[in-house]
Structures are given as structure tokens and as C-alpha cells.
Amino acid sequence: MACSSRVMTAPVCLIATDVNGLLCVRKEAKDILEGITEPVVVVSVVGLYRTGKSYLMNRLAGRGSGFALGNTIESKTKGIWMWCVPHPSKAGHTLVLLDTEGLGDVDKGDEKHDTWIFCLALLLSSTLVYNSLGVIDNMALEKLHYVTELREHIRIKTKAGDGDESGQYVCVFPAFVWTVRDFYLELEKENKPITADQYLDGALELKTGDTQRIKECNLSRRSLRDFFVKRKCFVFPRPASTKDMKRMEELTEVELDPEFLQESNMFCQYIYSSAEPKTIMEGFTVIGGDLANLAEVYVEAIRSGSVPCLDNAVISLSKIHNTRAVDEALQLYVTETKTTQFPVEPQQLSNIHMSIQTQYEAFCVQNKEASRNVCLAVLLRVFAPLESSVRDHHYAKSGGYQQYRHTLTQLTASYRSQTQMQIMREEVLSNYLSEKEETGRLILGTDQNLTEALRQIEAERQRRLILEQQERERVAQRRRQQQALKEQQRAHDENMRQLEETRRREQERIAQENQRMMEARLQEQERVLQERFQQETANLQRELNRVNVSNSGGGDCCIL
Template sequence: MDPVPRMVSPVCLIKNEEGKTLQVNPEAERILKNISQPLVVISIAGPYRSGKSYLMNKLAGACGGGFCVGDTVEAKTKGIWMWCIPHPEKRDHTLVLLDTEGLGDVMKIEKQSELSILTLSVLISSTMIYNSKGVIGQEDLEKLYAVSEYREYLMDRESKNTQEDGEGVEPEVIPLFIWVLRDFSLQLEINGRPFTEDEYLENCLKDIPNAKSLKMQQKNMIRQCIRAMFPTRKCFIFGSPPPSNQTTELRPPRDLNEQFTRKTEEFCQYIYDNVEAKTLQGGQTVTGSILWKLLPKYIKAVKSGDFTALETSISYLAAEKNEKCIKSATNLYEEKMKSKSVHMESEFQELHDICMKEALQTFQRTYFKHKKEENRKYEDALKAILMEKKNSFWKLCEESSLKVCSDLIQQLAKPLEKALHENKYHVVGGHGAFTEEKNKFVSRYNQECGKHVKAEDVLQAYLKTMDNVEKIIHQTDTKLSETKKRKYKVDDVGDSGQLTDYIRSYQLESKTHQRLLIQVIGFTGHGKSSFVNSCLYTVHSKSFENHAAECSTTLNRRGYQLTESITIADNRGFHPMDSSVMNEIYAQLGGFVPLNQPVIWGENKHLPLTWANSSVPDLVVPVLICRATYCFNNKEFQEMKQFLKDSQKITKILPFVVITNKLSGSSDYLEGQFFQMGIEKIYALENYTVQDHDRVRQKHLVFLKFLYDVLQTVDFIFK
């Protein structure tokens, strides 16, 4: 909070000049309007020349100077004087000390001004100190009772608060009342029983028992009104200082007795510890800037005696302050909302919630607290404004995002739109090609930044426009595929042309798999890669190419697209057969190891045979490659037999066996061994190689028959 403007001495707060009305001193106004801290306001009243200024100076910690004191019968203080200092113990609070004009000055012509000063001090203060000499007398009680108009206003409000259920009704904040008795020389005891200072005060304010006369009843009414007007009370009694020709205020501390000094310190410490900041009805803490605005209204109310108008004035003041607080909180909300970009509606809502919470907290810290119903009214007004701002921000976000996303889609969808315009997807396999291109478009769209809140809505709206187009493409593709299947029927398995057309046009009938994956497995160096090259060569009928890197060790699991629906995979070869190698082969067969990634033996240990990755959309056909010159011993025979059974468990298809290099050895014996292992489909053949790839009809026919049998087996399983 802002520091308190330095005041080296008190200034007049309320001028009380003879023949003129009470006025606020402009110099004091300038000081107050620059204090944003809560004010702890201590005012003192009482008969003139009773030592009021001395107590105020002690509270200010002044060693010299301060409030004016004197040693003559002339009253020194006129009006109300103010001294603002940092509070000695309450951080960020300002202690405001008010020394009022003494009561009972015989030189005064206008006695009404005394009542006005006293009433003003009650209105302004957190604590009202009444300072008098000797015992509490009836004259002092009557002076306090004389604050009649304000007293009646308070009593009227108290009555209303009692009658109503309390909802929306705030009690009036009444200052703490302290009676200071100076030069008290009597013993504090009644009927031999010692009394405390506070008990003495309460005893003096008690009703006179058996008050039957009108005069006694009036005295009791005065006591009752004082008790009602000051419900919280405290008393300090100062004994007489040692005799001197100087007043107490002008004596050096060494000339005062220890008891008097100790009582003064006790009085000051009580004020520091117990007096809170000045608050208004509703709990609003009064700062210097608020008191500056209230002072003219207080004076007007005291002058006219109409304190209900004061309540209206405070309502106007609250309205003025709260309108500014609403505007400030709204500006804070707007700044916070503009400071961060959001990409989804949920992010926008989260940002709004955070900014709205911070704006409401700021408002609640700074707003002018008044009546409960008015407080709620201002807070509800702020919430309504913030919701309007939220809707405006959301509309701007939507409009900006819609334009960015629409422009982006128009740009990214050009290849797809062009292909649609040229009917490129109205062919066999067109739906798959369309889906692939659409997915590429979606991926590119999602990778772009800066789309913000309408990104998903705009994308889905565009894809929705493609639904009918995709439906037509799918219907056309299905119809053409069925026609093609009927057209490419194999009547003669010895006709390589029919076999080639059938394989090229083959469509997988399984609804749960997207492609047929021929998994080529086998011993290292037995011709797996050459077999893959040969299949690609015979189906595509193009020039021979060494796709599978023949004559090099296959360490990766690579896939090659044979047709639109068929992929052939060249897996890493094994030798010898052991558990770590077999587990890795099982992982490849089950789709656990992705295509086109390195295969490291021993990574997949202790895998159950039922673990196959069902999420992989491949229908797997296992094909074992074995060279004709190979011969299994008894141990290897049993291991291979078990391996082939396990492969069937994983893929649900009995493995095919291809014996390569049939001219280099006796393939009949090896075929017999595989038959004994339970294998039904065995093919002995010679691979096309890099050194020998001249087209040979019979060679072509063997590979085509193998692929045809694979497809027939797959169709048989799903039919």
C-alpha cells in the first residue's frame, strides 16, 4: 500500500470559526485523499483544559511539539485537529489521532457547535475517548447524551435489525468507547469491596434503583441511552500527578510520578493492541480516500440532523467506487484472456474460468462493502459483464479459427479434389486409394499449427461432405472388384496367364483383415530373399530386380507389396534353432515385430503361443523355406515338427513349405520328412537369381501355382 504522507505536526481537520458553519480544511483533505491504507481513527473529547492533547501526543509518540497544549485557562484547540502517522504495531495501517475542541468553554457564544464536534467525533472514530477530571458526574453523562439525533438514528436502526430476520441488514459500526478520568483521588471501593476501573464505569452507568420521580427516571434514560450508543466500553483512571505550577502536558517526564507514567503507557498500549480500523455499515474498511469523501457528508448530516441521508450518501459512494472496481476487474479479465492462445473449446473454458476467478477475487479485495443485497448486486453485475465478454471472445476465436481452417482445408484438399474431379477412384481398389489419400490429408491438416478452437469442427464438417462421395466410391469399387473376380476365373491351372490375372485381381474376402501377409521364414542362406524376388518377378512380369537383397544377410523384417491386397515379408533367417530364435520367429509371425524394423534375437523371451497381436489387421500365411540338400537329424526333426505346429497355432493356417535348389539334391527325401511332420503343401522349385533370371515358363508356373494355392487356401478357410 501507499506510504502515509509525512506529517511533522497536526493540521486542522474541521474548522469551527465563530459565526460560520463547520468546514473541512482543504489541506487536511489533500492529506487524506492520498492515503490508501486502512485508518485506525482515535478521537478524544471532553471538557476543555482537561489534558486531551497530552494523551494524543503520547499516542503519537511525540517528545515535543504535536497537539497544542497550554498552561492557562484559555482553550487552545478549536474544531478538530488531525495527526496521521504510521501505526506503531499494525502493518500497512495509518493511525489517525483527532483532538477535538474542549466542551464547556465559557467564552463560546454558539454552544451548538460543541454538540456538532462531539457528534462528528463519534461518526469518524474507531475509538471515542471521553476525557474528564475527577469522578464521573451527571454533567458529563448529559453531555454524552446530548448527541441526540445520532443516538436516535442508531436506536432506530437497532430496532429495525431486531424486528427483521437479519438477512440483508447490517448492524451499524459503533466505535469503542473509552472514558479517561484524570486527577482521580478517591479509593476504588464500594461498601468495602474493591472495584476495577471498568466496574467503576459500569456502576456509574447503571440505572438508579427505585427511580420513582420524573427527574430520576430522566437520569436513568440518559444512562440507558449511553449504554445503547456505546455497547463496548473501557475505563482508565489516572491519579493526580505531583503538585506543580505547570500543567501535566508541559512537565518533563521526570517530574511525573511512576504510577502516572505507567498508566499512560498502559493506556497507549491498549489503544495500539485493541483498536481496529474504522469500518462502515456492511464491513467496508475506511481508508483516507474514503474518509475524505465522507467528511462533507458527515458535516451535512450533523448540521441537518438527517442521518438517513448519510446512509444514502454512503450508498452513492459505494456505487461510485464499485463501478470503478467492476471496470478494473473487467479490464483485468480482458487482458488475461488476450494474453494466451487456445486451441480447443475446453482450453478456452479453462482459461475463462481462471480469468474470471482472478477478476472476481480482485473485485472482492477492492470493492466498497455496504449492504449485503447491494454487494450481491454489484458482484452479479460483474459476473454478467464477464459472461458477455466471454461470449464476445469466443465469437472472435470462432471467426478467426473458421477462416484459418477453411483456407487451410481448401489448400490441402486440392490433390484429393482434383483426383475426385478426374474420377481416379472409380476403379478396382479405388476405395482403398481414396481412404489412403484422405488419411494423408487429415494427417497433414492435424500437423498444421495455429488452427485454434474450430479446428476439429471444420475438419469434421469437411469430411462429412465426403461421406456420399466415399459411399459411391466404395460401391463402385465393390462392384468392379466382383466383376473382375468373375472375369478372372481360373479354368486351367496350367495357364500362367489365368493364374497371373487371378493373383493380380485377388481381393481378400475376410472382413476383419485389411491385407494378406505371406510370412517367409527359414534357415539363413536357404534362398528366402531369392524366393521373394522370384514371386515379385513372376507376378509383375517386369524385368528382374533384386528387391530383397539376395546374397546378403537379412537382419531386418522387410515387407514387399505383391499386389494391392497381398504383401510378402522376408523375415530374418535362423540357424540353428533354439528357444530365443524361435520366440523371435513367433513374434514376427504374430505381428508383434513391425515390418521394416531390425530383428534382434532374444528380445522376445518366454512368449505364450496365444499372445498374437489381434490388433494387427493382417491375415498371416506362414511359408517355410528349406534347401533341398538339408537333412534333419532326429533332434532337429522333432524341433522342426514342433515349430511348424506352433506356427499353425499362431496363424491359424498350416504352414506351406518351399524346397529350394531342387536340382542340387534329393528333394524327395526332404519332402517325405515334411510329410511326416504333417505338412500338406510342399513345393520343390528353383529360384530366379541375380545370375539366372531368364524367363522360363515352367519356373513361372511353379511360383504362380504356389501363390494360387495360398489364395485358395485362404478363401477356403473363410468360406
């Protein structure tokens, strides 16, 4: 597990209640999550207290103990506890297990607190497990009334009027798994065996009628069907006798009911294989640090008296990622540049350069200055013999000018050969030759063997030489400008490519979301049509039975 330096041998509290009675994120858990740099598969379990939620989480963690199990009527788990373990079947992923405080604790008596615990578990998870006892009937569905209040406690968009959100809940809510504990019925319908999934779908069928009672009964059913398209059900028999249940943590697999053990293994394998990595809007895959930030954003919204909003969470997460990316890029840029031996070629410096233009320009200035210093050092060494000859008046003689020009040309070629990779070589050389222009005129003036015409020719030649050197400098300047333009164009092309890639991914995401919404609606339409068909069939069958009874009764009459 690419987690923090320590391995989690036991769960820690992720979300607790502070001294003021407000929810808060615990620093220890936040630090652990920030150390996880790989995608996280987050599985949360919710349900009424004393229903065995913690046992399921321990099974998923591959441990017999960890999350606290209680054997009394008191709720054992408080807040939301977290256990991060390496994913058993998905390499490069971390399985984050969240065990929540039991809902409906009579000692707590705070239904609002229960609602927020349920909402936080839902928002943070990629798979939500709801644990209950007995059977799935009207009473069980009524106890799951939190799902009917989700629109009041969770917003998709920043503003309530930013369009219809109903279809978007399907895309952002986790997969739903209902685990029924101590199940004692036979999985049969009309004397035919059915699966646990079919049992759940049957329990969620809408009741027909327009009475207020029927509408209330259908409210939880409709909410579960609308919010959670992907649903799964597992039914567990009682794991052991009442006496042994008091020491569940101590029981070995041999002491557990075989059917319970088989269902537990099936449940774990389903979670391992089917639970997806946690994502948020725009299809962004969440890593450990992101999960910690999401928890803080949602908890802070609750503490402030507002409602958790997925749009705000995405914006906050984006700001955190952008700030972190800029800081990391700047640090990498500075580090890479510090390890570079200046001066360097422009292309090498350009390869180091990423996106921080201000820092890039500062290093360019530094690079030019370093190149200038190297060129000056080479120039002073190469032209030292010329300077010595000038000081010794070696060229103050007949033919001295020609000798001076020849030496100057040779030394210039030598300087260029030694500064081929330096961007400031022509500028430094131009400044030096400009300084030597007066020296050349003095030497030329003292050359008695030269005719006046020859002096003019040599003066013109010297002037052309200076002009040529200036032209070289302009060419070098243009090259530097062209290099800068190329860098700008490359950055622009890269930005356009990234924008196009983002647009393409957004189109794919929208298409996938539309497809999922369409499939959900088609499934719902098919389910409704099937219910109507069954209802009409039942009505026709009753009418047929009535007619048959009527006909049978008429056969007993005697006509006189």
C-alpha cells in the first residue's frame, strides 16, 4: 500500500464529535490519507446500531478483529472510523474501509446527527453497504428514511436553481449493497427459488394505489430506485448461537454457521471485485489525500450550517491540486536548474523550462550573464597577445597595419571556435571590436608605407568589417528572438493539445453519463411496465374467476 510510512494495524477515527458537539476530521486519520498516493476504493457501512456492521468491515480487512464489536445493547462505534489496507485484488489501489456510528441509538437521541453520518458515509464512499436485521419489509424501509432526505442534505450544484439535479445523483452516488443479517426466510416467490437480488428488487416494487399511506410506503422505495441504479443484496443467516454471539471476535471459522461463512465469503469477493475506485464529478479518480480533503470540505460545510455541495468540493479539490501542482513544478524547476552547470545551450535550458515564465526569464538572465562572463574570459585570454603587441608598439611600423589586421582576424577565428556554444559570444566580440576601432585607426595612421588611397581602402574595409560584425549580432539577436517565439508556440501548442484532450474526455464523460441515465430510465420504465402488466393480468384473472363462479352458480338453477 502506497500509504504513510507506517502500516495500519488497527482502525483510527476519521470523523468525530468535538467538545462543542460539532463534527470534525481527526488529524491522525487525515495524515494517513495524505500519505496514500494511489487510487482508493472506499467502502462504507451504515445501519442501525447493534446490527453487526463492524464485523463485516473486519471481514473485508481480512481480520477477525479491528473495528470494535459490542456484545451489549450499547452502540460501540462512535463517529466514522477508518481502516486503510492494501487492496486484495487490485494492484496499485488501497481499500479504505469506513465503519460508521450506529443509527437510531436511543441514548444519543440526535436524529440530525444520524442524518449527517449517513450523508458523509455516502459522499465519501464508492460503495455503500446498508446493514439491517431480519427481513426487508415496510418497517425496514421506513428505518431507511435517510435516503428520502438526500435532496435536502446534499446538493450537486452550487446554486439550487442551476438546473435539474435529479438525474445527476445517479452518476455521483455510490453503488448500493444491502446486507440482511439473521435472515430466516426461504428465498422463494410463488413456490419458485429466487436470488437475493431478486428479493431486494421485489421488496422495492412500488405499491399500487393513491392513498397517503401507500405514497409514504413508496417514498423510500422510489428514492432507492432513483438514487442507486446499481444494487446488490446479500442475506446472512444467524452466525452462531445467542451465547456464542457474545464472543464473536473470538469465534473461529469452524465455530461459525457454514451458510453464514459462505455468504460472508461471497460478500467479500463481490466487494473486492466489483467495488470501483472513488471518483468525483468530471470522472476524477480520488487518491488518499483527495479523500482527506473531501472529508474536510464536507464536514466544514456541515459545521457552518450549510449543505455539502459536490460542485464546491470539486472546486476546492481543484484549487488544492492546482496550488500543489504549481508548487511542485516550481520546486522541480528550481531544483533542476540548480543542478545545471551554467552556461548551457539554449535548448538544454529550454528543456528544463516548464511553465513558470517569471522564473524562466530570471534563469535566462542568469544564463546570459554566465555566458557573457565565459566569453569575456575567453576573449581576454585569446586576445592577450594582441593587447601586449599594441602596448609594446609592435605595429607602429611600415606594414604594421596589415600585420595588425592579420593577427586580429586569426584571434577572432580562435575566439569563435572556443565559444561556439555561448549565446553571448557575438555581443561580447562586437563590443571588443568596437573598442579596437580607434586602435586600428591609430595603427593605420602611423603606417608610412600606405598611400592615402590605401588608407581609405583600409578604412572602408575596417568599416565594412564592423558593419558585418554588427550584422552578425543582428542575426544572432533574431535567432534568439526566433527561439523565444518557438518556445511560445510550443507552449501554445501544448496548451491547445491539453484543451482538446480535456474537451474529448469531457465529451466521453458526458456521453457515458447520458448513457447511464438513459439505461436507468429504461430500466425504470421496463420495471413500471412489468408491474402494470402483472397488475392487469391479476385483474383479468380475478374477472375471469368471477365469471366462472357466476356461470357455475347459474348451472344449479332449475327453469320451470
